[in-house]
Amino acid sequence: KNEVEQSPQNLTAQEGEFITINCSYSVGISALHWLQQHPGGGIVSLFMLSSGKKKHGRLIATINIQEKHSSLHITASHPRDSAVYICAVWGGSNYKLTFGKGTLLTVNP
């Protein structure tokens, strides 16, 4: 079983819809990252959080350390949000990220 599980694996939405992507992890962590990967490989860090909630524009990330669960929300989704969203945690070693498999989001106009 992967230490980091994301759901759903694939998500298709209509423009304007509210999107939620979930991440559960089984190890103790000191921080969790949400990353965005566009076709072609480039990865961009969206959030790093260790407690509570962070907001950046239309993106909101929450984490519940006790339940070992995080969510990424996208409000008023847009086709340019289409990408793979990856959850990654600092767990075990202090120096490596452990990644989920990613959630492929497609937002249709």
Next chain:
Amino acid sequence: DTGVSQNPRHKITKRGQNVTFRCDPISEHNRLYWYRQTLGQGPEFLTYFQNEAQLEKSRLLSDRFSAERPKGSFSTLEIQRTEQGDSAMYLCASSRKGSSSTDTQYFGPGTRLTVL
């Protein structure tokens, strides 16, 4: 553009050949990471440098793989005697050591390796 560059962006090679990839991190970043990503999977940690010291290596990094960061700036990842199973995207990331070990990592665009 995150400021981390990787070369080449694509590499096609025949099985058994050696390949070398280069990563140039953001200049003030002293931490550098290599990851490997296969299709449909998240990246997997390969190795980590703080300055020129290689502090951790994954068991995924077989003896055919070697990474260096000789002057604490750019890094190279070499794969000897490539196998078809080495086909993947190789990602480099860098970060700046701050007050914690969980500094934001900035990723390069990756080098896509195809072994025929």
